[in-house]
Amino acid sequence: MATVSPIEPEADEMAATPVLQTRGLSKSFGGVDAVLDVDLAVREHEVRALIGPNGAGKSTFTGLVVGRFEPTRGGVWFDGRDISTLPAHERIRLGIAYTFQITSVFAELSVHENVALAVRRAVASLNLGRRGRHRAIRQRVADALMRVGLDTRSDAIAGDLAYGHQRLLEIAMGLAQAPRLFIMDEPTQGLALDEIERFIALIKQLSTTTTILLIEHNMPVVMRCADRISVLESGRLLAEGTPDEIQADAAVQAAYLGRDLPESDP
Amino acid sequence: MTAWMKAWLLHLGVLALLVLAWFALPAYHTGNLARILVLAVYAQGFNLVFGYTGLLSLGHALFFAAGLYGLGLSIQHFGLPALPAIGVALGFAALVAAVTGYLALRTKGVAFMIVTLMFAQTGYLVVLYAGTWTRGDEGFVIARAARSLFGLDLADDRIRYFAALTLFAIVFLSLAAVVSSGFGRALVAIRENEERARLLGYDVQRIKWLAVIVSGVVSGAAGAAYALLFGYAGATFASVQYSILPLLWVLLGGPGTTIGPLIGTVFMFYLVDFASEITDAYLLLVGVALILLTLFLPRGIAGELRRRGLTWLP
Numbered sequence: 001m002a003t004v005s006p007i008e009p010e011a012d013e014m015a016a017t018p019v020l021q022t023r024g025l026s027k028s029f030g031g032v033d034a035v036l037d038v039d040l041a042v043r044e045h046e047v048r049a050l051i052g053p054n055g056a057g058k059s060t061f062t063g064l065v066v067g068r069f070e071p072t073r074g075g076v077w078f079d080g081r082d083i084s085t086l087p088a089h090e091r092i093r094l095g096i097a098y099t100f101q102i103t104s105v106f107a108e109l110s111v112h113e114n115v116a117l118a119v120r121r122a123v124a125s126l127n128l129g130r131r132g133r134h135r136a137i138r139q140r141v142a143d144a145l146m147r148v149g150l151d152t153r154s155d156a157i158a159g160d161l162a163y164g165h166q167r168l169l170e171i172a173m174g175l176a177q178a179p180r181l182f183i184m185d186e187p188t189q190g191l192a193l194d195e196i197e198r199f200i201a202l203i204k205q206l207s208t209t210t211t212i213l214l215i216e217h218n219m220p221v222v223m224r225c226a227d228r229i230s231v232l233e234s235g236r237l238l239a240e241g242t243p244d245e246i247q248a249d250a251a252v253q254a255a256y257l258g259r260d261l262p263e264s265d266p
Numbered sequence: 267m268t269a270w271m272k273a274w275l276l277h278l279g280v281l282a283l284l285v286l287a288w289f290a291l292p293a294y295h296t297g298n299l300a301r302i303l304v305l306a307v308y309a310q311g312f313n314l315v316f317g318y319t320g321l322l323s324l325g326h327a328l329f330f331a332a333g334l335y336g337l338g339l340s341i342q343h344f345g346l347p348a349l350p351a352i353g354v355a356l357g358f359a360a361l362v363a364a365v366t367g368y369l370a371l372r373t374k375g376v377a378f379m380i381v382t383l384m385f386a387q388t389g390y391l392v393v394l395y396a397g398t399w400t401r402g403d404e405g406f407v408i409a410r411a412a413r414s415l416f417g418l419d420l421a422d423d424r425i426r427y428f429a430a431l432t433l434f435a436i437v438f439l440s441l442a443a444v445v446s447s448g449f450g451r452a453l454v455a456i457r458e459n460e461e462r463a464r465l466l467g468y469d470v471q472r473i474k475w476l477a478v479i480v481s482g483v484v485s486g487a488a489g490a491a492y493a494l495l496f497g498y499a500g501a502t503f504a505s506v507q508y509s510i511l512p513l514l515w516v517l518l519g520g521p522g523t524t525i526g527p528l529i530g531t532v533f534m535f536y537l538v539d540f541a542s543e544i545t546d547a548y549l550l551l552v553g554v555a556l557i558l559l560t561l562f563l564p565r566g567i568a569g570e571l572r573r574r575g576l577t578w579l580p
Contacts, residue, residue: 068461087469089465089469090469092465098465100462100465104459105462106454106455109454117451117455117463117466118466120452121452173466
């Protein structure tokens with residue numbers, strides 16, 4: 001499914017500033033390198049998958065990108081701007097949305113309010129006036145819930161939702177921010193098959209307007225969604241390429257995929 | 267009827283009841299109620315930080331005392347009239363809350379409790395140390411002549427009651443508006459899941475700090491009103507007891523509800539009043555009642571009502 005990358009990476013790097021770029025990004029926890037010298041560039045409207053075995057440093061890497069941790073070395077650029085020293089909330093405000101690996105919704109609040117919290121912050125800076133803002137919030141919440149298929153559960157308490165639905169709610173919270181870069185940490189974990197199909201459709205639709213960084217264990221999802229794949233192993237970038245290239249890469253097979261490649265169909 | 271309309275009807279209804287109470291209740295109870303309304307303002311200030319933002323401060327007596335002494339000392343030693351003295355009290359409470367809040371919010375959880383407790387203890391010791399002006403534990407009486415506002419004698423029972431009710435109403439309605447605003451929702455978001463709120467782009471640290479300042483000013487307003495309406499300022503009001511009391515009132519009434527602080531303050535006041543009529547060991551009765559309530563109504567009275575169907579309670 002590598003049809004969406006008509007431009008060679010070298011030409012691409014010259015053509016436009018990447019939406020997200022890291023250079024020499026490293027993080028060690030108590031002497032152990034969780035992430036080591038990762039150089040990554042994600043161009044606009046790209047779906048980039050980040051894969052790797054457990055403990056490869058994927059979540060630490062995204063944590064460094066959004067500012068949950070401070071890097072030991074290296075830096076992060078967003079739209080060409082060095083955001084390495086910005087606190088997390090300011091990075092988010094620049095147009096990054098982030099969903100957690102471990103579901104993290106406001107469990108005691110309603111589904112609607114969860115998404116509204118995401119929207120309210122995002123439209124706070126828009127010059128809409130009080131009424132316009134209220135209308136925009138309601139519309140964006142309804143729209144985001146519709147897109148993930150939770151529109152009928154709007155009044156439910158988030159903590160009462162099934163696990164898979166809480167994952168979808170998190171995705172809706174990200175969508176509602178209309179981010180420039182959407183980072184999702186294992187979004188399909190716990191989703192039912194039909195929900196995964198719906199998720200893949202959503203990603204394809206979203207990728208026309210948004211840049212997506214996707215950490216994912218479900219290989220069929222990765223193969224069907226990603227334009228390019230980066231493979232992390234022991235904190236280092238092991239390989240990078242189109243899904244086809246990655247599937248053919250011997251080093252990746254040895255490190256991660258095992259001898260038998262998973263089927264590309266779910 | 268929308269939740270928003272129900273909430274406003276409830277708030278206006280409560281205020282109307284409190285106006286009627288003056289005409290319907292005997293003097294003993296209206297006297298109590300004047301005091302309760304001022305203390306309920308304090309409880310509301312505490313509730314903003316504890317009930318809505320999820321920060322357990324054990325040092326709010328510092329802000330109450332900042333208002334109490336801000337007003338008391340500026341009347342007593344600088345001969346200010348009541349109105350500018352209120353301004354001094356609110357400004358001083360805001361300053362104290364801004365400085366101690368900024369420092370205390372560098373900590374979380376238990377450490378935050380300890381740091382706020384220590385700040386309040388420091389405040390208490392300063393009051394004792396500055397005994398020349400504050401007269402320490404003994405305190406000082408604010409002369410009746412100084413206790414008038416817009417030509418109204420605040421020592422008069424009726425005027426005192428309605429002055430207390432006016433302050434209560436202002437705070438009650440303002441905080442209801444605050445907690446339903448985007449800022450108020452952000453406080454709840456921080457209480458529920460701080461990291462998620464941060465990664466939605468909320469400046470959690472700044473929002474918490476603002477909450478502490480608003481809470482400090484409201485608590486300071488209660489302290490100033492107490493000194494002005496009841497004409498006394500003493501170190502007891504800066505002691506740890508006055509940091510714990512608003513916690514009890516709010517826990518009883520329902521943390522994170524606008525109506526809870528009033529319910530809790532009324533309940534606790536009359537519980538003590540009633541128990542002390544029966545026995546000298548009234549604190550034992552109060553303690554048992556509190557234990558039963560926390561066992562069976564862990565969300566407080568209003569919190570339980572909200573859970574059992576009144577989901578629109580703000």
